[in-house]
Amino acid sequence: MALIPGANHLRDHRLKRGGGLLTLALLLGLIFFFKHTKIMEFLNSKDIGSWSAAFIFIVLCVVTYTYSFVYAIKSRSKKDADSRRNGALHYAYKRFSANSLATFSAYLIVLMFIVAFLAPIIAPYDPHLINDVINTRYLSPSFTHLFGTDSLGRDLFSRALFGARISLSIGILSVLISMSLGTIYGAVAGYFGGVIDNILMRFVDVIMAFPIFFLMLLLVGVFDASILMLILILGFTSWAGTARYIRGEILSLREREFIESSRAIGLPAHLIIWHHLIPNALSPVLVSATLMVGGMIMAEAGLSFLGIGLRPPTPSWGNMISEGQEAVFTGWWIAFFPGLLLTITILSFNLLADGLRDALDTKTLMRKYV
Amino acid sequence: MLLEVTNLRTSFFLDNGELKAVDDISFSIEEKQTLAIVGESGCGKTVAAMSILNLVSLPGRIISGRVNFEGANLLELNNDKLCDIRGRKIGMVFQEPASSLNPVFTIGAQLRETLVRHTQLNKHEISARAIKLLGDMDFKEPENWVNAYPHQLSGGMKQRAAIALAMCTQPKLLIADEPTTALDVTVQAEILDLLKFLKEEHEMAMLLISHDLGVVAELADRVTVMYAGKQFENASLEHILTVAKHPYTQGLLKSMLHLDTINNDFLEVIPGSVPDLLDLPKGCSFHPRCSLKESICQEHVPKISLHKNNTLCACHLVTNQY
């Protein structure tokens, strides 16, 4: 039993986690079964993209098995973990797992990340391979080409997998930049107040006045858009809202007594900001960050769609849809599948954000009567 | 008997269990009588009042009991008939005047809405009536205040406007839920006087909910004491103030600020705090804080029983010989 990942979880009626582990293990096993030569080859490869995919594959296998193995051993020695779990976080976790849609999207997102990272291994064809264009182009979806082929005969499923890599990494990284920038900026403005606050916030007002997409358009058009540049641009255009929120939150928090008292005992400013103010404002930031990942993915796709984001041959869901637009009379599938994947990804992040908001919001619990 | 509540139970079904906010409560109010429900915050007083009007909303639910008002069980009436009683025969005043008035309508609009709902008067009569009602509530220049929005009024004025709303149709019973708690001390007296006057003037019964025995002593004829959803004592005001039997009631009285205690060293307090309603102690819910507790108190929940002078009490230590 212990050797099958997830089996022990299933025995303990932790169905979601057990099922997840089991699917993951099956997936990894299948990949290994069909692609082991490729993995071996990649491990010796000099190309960082392929090598990392093989490496991550091995790490994933190790993690999955050790996790279930450790769980199997621990569950034998009677777990008394439940008695320790009484904190707010555990409570939030319980509320979150009760929301099946959100849990499902969380699993889906994890799955998407895994697939995206392993794209070079899983992809049945080289996404850039152009070969015998006349006979391979505009093939409709079939078992050999799940998503069909495009105008140059490239396999769209493989391209979509590589596109997932780009969408997800751009989404996550740009949000990371945006959130840290916004949080620090807002915290500084809110904490110091006065003139500094005034100047900083005036700048935020200016940025907020732009239709964000116009600003992105401007920047992407003016700077040459590599992936890195795109991440930076997306991150640097979208922090203003977070900054404003954090500032407001901190202005109201700093009047509260526990901040006064930490100031009274002489804690330095950066410690107060770091240890007291930011953790207090964190959970809404987490929610809006998750929400923003979806927005960023959508923005990147939009820019690439317009032909000013990532340009072909780099596969991105956005420019794949754009290629589909050009071929709107010949192949519906070219635009359909990348868009569908895009929608599912964004939807998952939105559902996850929804679930997180409900789980972390302790206010709705028992506001009245009691 | 105007209002008769028997074996009322109301619970809130939360993620982490059933919260028994009102657990088996019975009391009655005669015409023109004022009954006060006394207890610390969180003991279920407000929920009890809401249950009378069948106004408990999810996740709360009235589980069992009867609320007989003029012979009809309010908990079994259909919505239309219930709406005819609410506001017409039973008025209600809330604790927080700032939040019990709708901020986006003028005082007059809210008064007129209620009058239209419950009377057959024509437009002019209704406008006149609204102004007169405000005048009755000691508004100076009521015709100007009719067009004011709630946020333009002071706390005391808001509460008087809220009382005007409750008094629209001269109800038989007024439920006042902590009517003075949110107000300044001077304004409190004003509102108390107004309530007292209205009670006499309109020969109205009243259900007063308060944690403040001072307020209760001013208005009530009879008092029922609640603790953690349960009823501990029910007796006449005189009885409660002089020979209260339940240790909790005694504690409440001792912690009250009397003029003669000011000279004493300090005010007595009941040690500890109100228990978590989701995690009540075994036996009598008051026993961890009770100075007189015995072993039986930790084991069995005391039943409420009738004693001399038509007094009800729920305590193992209070026996019939008292």
Add this chain to the structure above:
Amino acid sequence: MLLGIASLVFFIIHIAPGDPLDMLINQYQRNVPSPETIEAFRIKYGLDQPIHIQYFKWLQNCLAGDLGESFRYHRPVTTLITERIPFTIQLTFLALLFDALFGILLGIISAVKQYTLTDKIISVGSLIIYSIPGFWLALMLILIFSVNLGWLPLSQTRSLDYDLLSGVDQFKDRLMHLILPVFVLGIASAASTARYLRSRLLEVLNEEFILAARARGIKEKAVIFSHALKNALIPIITIYGMSLPFLLGGSVLIESIFSWPGMGSLAIEAVQNRDYPLILATTMMGAILVVLGNLLADIMYAIVDPRVSYDT
């Protein structure tokens, strides 16, 4: 405020790598212009001067209402924009209208029927719609309704034979061209309005004044539609003000797909051609529209909400 916006745009463009002249040269690939021509061009548009002088000169012209001349079209930027802007306003305004109609309706239904199947369908459905990229949805709808069914026109604001049609048919033709763009632009924001209104309504229904109204015997319908709705709708105005930037951003993509001759497609052309004056002007116009929208929202708010008075 507007000064800040203008300055920011100016500096972003001028710290950027790449020369507008490269673009220009690319246009003339066949016969590369002589160095003298390029130099003349530089002087004509003042690109030979140091950046701070360019900045002040540009600012001065801005204040005089002169935003310069497009590098590419060789026409004043202001005329280019005034030609295009009505199309964008038409599109966004209609989308907002669509949003208001459906968003508010669905929001109310969803909140009133809380915990029922209808509510679940509306909530999840609106989240799905909200998650669909507008440009993809547009493409799929074109595929279905224009390419396969042939019910609606592909793109543009009117048909090629527009001038030959009668008055009524002309109007019908315009309407047919509007349906898809307005629908796509409006439905995503309608979805977010519905979601927002639902949660706001549920919040308001928990307020004490709702309980107080019920305790006065006010009928449930009146409680929801008069007491709760008015309170819940007021913040929607601000939401509309705030959603304007997103709507304008979305219109860029939609305009590009439907070849709609508005500000959005102008902005894309400008960016693709590195047409400095035009980029500056379109971005600024976008920002000005947003500022105006917010101002309008503030004024509306002050009119509708009694708690906001003019003097504060």
